[in-house]
Amino acid sequence: MDIKINNQIENVSRRSFLKGLGVTSGALVLGGVMPSSMPVFAMTQEMQYKLNLFVTINTDNSIDIICHRSEMGQGVRTCLPQIVADELEADWQKVNVVQGLANNEYGNQNTDGSSSVRDFYDTLRQMGASAKQMLEQAAAETWKVPVSEVKAQDHLVKHQSGKTLSYGDLAETAARITPPKVEALKLKNKADFKYIGKPLTSVDLPDVLAGTTEFGQDVNRPNMVIATIERAPVLGAKVKQFNADKAKAVKGVVDVIKIDGTDGAPAFNPLEGIAVLATNTYAAQKAQKLLEIEWQLTDNKNHHSAEYLQQRKAMVQQQGKVHRTTGDVNKAFSQYKNQVNATYTVPYLAHAPMEPPAATAEYRADGTCEVWACVQAPQRTRDVVAARLGIEKDKVTVNTTLLGGAFGRKSKPDFVAEAALLAKAAKRPVKVIWSREEDIQFDYVHAISAQHYQAAFDDKKQVKAWLARTSFPTIGSTFDGVAKEPQTWETQLGFADVPFAIENLQCEVCEAPHHLRIGWVRSVGNIQHGFGVGSFVDEMAHQVGQDPKQMWLDLYADDRLVDVNQGGYKYGNYWSDIKKYPIETKRFKNVVELVTERAGWGRKLPKGQGLGLSVHRSFLSYIAVVTQVEVKNDTVKVQKMWCVADCGIISNIDRVEAQMEGSMIFGMSIALLSKLTAKDGKIEQSNFHDYELVRMNQSPQMDIHIVESDAPPAGVGEPGVPPVSASITNAIFAACGKRIRDLPVKGQLNIA
Amino acid sequence: MLTVNINNQNYQVDVEPDTPLLWVIRDVLAMTGTKYGCGKGLCGACTVHFNGSPTRACSIPVSAAIGQQITTIEGIEDNLLIAPSAKAIKQAWINENVPQCGYCQSGQIMAAVALLKENQSPSDQDIDNAMTGNLCRCGTYPRIKQAIKTAAKA
Known part of the structure; x- marks a missing residue:
């Protein structure tokens, strides 16, 4: 559907899109997805020299770096350019971030799927390195010295003799140079990073403070x-x-x-x-x-979500269509009588961005x-x-x-x-x-869902069987108008990709026709599956009298790469190569150990308080969350949350932490408060008084820890959300013995 | 024609008297720092200072603003009564790198500046009381709380 940028840097100058960038010069441009390269000489116009698709050097020594993805609070207008700037050896103070127009030359601009850094990290480093090497080449030509004698650093190219030229001085010459081949690029070592990974402040912050942002x-x-x-x-x-x-x-x-x-x-x-x-x-x-x-x-006027949810709950008690299977769950359930089962529901949800x-x-x-x-x-x-x-x-x-x-x-x-x-x-x-009312009532909603889980244990309390069923109207229905059951790519969102070492395991889907526009909300199907799987592991632990943390660790078992392609299942791994991004039990166990240590898991708490743990891999990142709650007089208060996130290599530690903080709050709203209902085919809620979100007085203390990692960059914007809800409901169970199986908690307990 | 005073400047506007102040500020005067979020006083994105008090611009008709002093995000550093608080809050917002998408932040800042003007050492409870009317879907609450404390110490 969308084009992924490849790793080829090629010359795409003199193409019409330059006009679209607001630059009329035919200067040198490097593209990601273009046919074979052709050297082009720059025309020296407008005091701007394009070194490639992402980098333009101005004669005043400032540099324009394109951000081709959309800024929605995740920080891409800082996090992407800082990757380019680092390899470019640019001075961040001299960088202007320019928002890219819609243009296929950039490759995929579709800013969702937590993919901006993970899909463009390599490309952006190459763009920065390529431009830097062109500047070095330009300096060498200017001085008539071998390029081996010059080095770009701090917005200058220096010769070993000590003489220097600024990037602005070199821009015109550099723009005439053929960009190096990808194989000839010399990328920096991690130890030499100046910006990558560092907590640079958002480039839009001054405008936010002045009230001059344009939304x-x-x-x-x-x-x-x-x-x-x-x-x-x-x-x-x-x-x-x-x-x-x-x-x-x-x-x-x-x-x-x-x-x-x-x-x-x-x-x-x-x-x-x-x-x-x-x-x-x-x-x-x-x-x-x-x-x-x-x-x-x-006929959609006959849609009533309460009734519809009951139908889905009934549906998941019956066999569905098998997506992933291994062993023989039916045989295992007839053999092992120590069993536990549970059904979970999540309502329709709205995106409700602050800007309609x-x-x-x-x-x-x-x-x-x-x-x-x-x-x-x-x-x-x-x-x-x-x-x-x-x-x-x-x-x-x-x-x-x-x-x-x-x-x-x-x-x-x-x-x-x-x-x-x-x-x-x-x-x-x-x-x-759009008014707020229209935003709530005519959204592409997050699907309403029911899930059923069943597990069996042997005499040694070892898990022998896992059966899971999910039913929700598919996003596919929004595009074909007819699809009536969860699609394979949707069961890969935290449901059929469970990494547990269980010899008899089966994951099924059950029908669910659509009556509203079904869309994708931050973390998509992982919202309900994170809740279902995260709750059920806790229930399994209690069934056999085990510490929930130990149950998670036992399910991951030994260090291994998990292959979920069982029984004909075809796992997509968030559109990424499974060899580059395997499912690693070691990383799951690491975040569990870290988060429980930070939270003081196992410590004695006052009566009415409890800790809950949940763990989830989505968008290739591994996140574990512990929540501490207090339940008093049927009222729940979230006191503190600990989050440990392993997202591989990161672009900006501060923005990753901010995304995890925000994910905790977003997940809390889902767990505790938010619910859309439909009656006569219409959404009944209309504004923030009845579609409730977490507010300042409900915001808990937080301890966020980002795992330092050399693994390839993984998702950041979404994967913090899925483990939150079950960590909260598991904590409620630990605090007061009440098991919440239907979200939101509000309506079953009061929310403080 | 109605005359309103915004950021110490008079403007004449030709709108129905029941038009919410928010839309006069945004649509007629093209000052877009004050944001629309809900139109019902539920989210705080449109918070302005009305004779010094934090007020939801979506919920007061322009007729009620005649002869009153309105301050918006664009004017807080020029208003001598609140400029010290505004500067402290903005610096704290930078120190804590508070905003994510930024959309609710004008309202958050207006509410925080009003709090700090009245209370130089707010407790957690004071901050909750002053800020709970301001929604942030991105979830910047922990940083807002920290930034207000930082600003109070400054």
């Missing part, structure tokens, strides 16, 4: 109007008829325009709706309430369209906008603003297509703003 909601264009949209209340519903007379009478309203929904799978298309365009948001929202619309509903979706579009008389939007997937946005407008992709320019949170919501560009359609119809720039 999707903040875009302002000349002659722009603001649009709000009354959307189909039930998935697939169409407008039968509508009357906009009252809406049009509101002061400030300039137009009312119908957006046609599409038939079939929702994909990234706008929902059918009636848009009100006005000179300010309030006028549009006020008029929107006065629209009189008669809807033609679909917003997009601005201009459709111009020459048939081109430019958009400014908070999107995770700029190339996809371009493609969806082009398709909906019926124009060529190269007629669409996508400017990625800062994203005020995203968590997967903003990888679906339906809201940008809305803006583009309205801009074309209104013949002026339009900013579409």
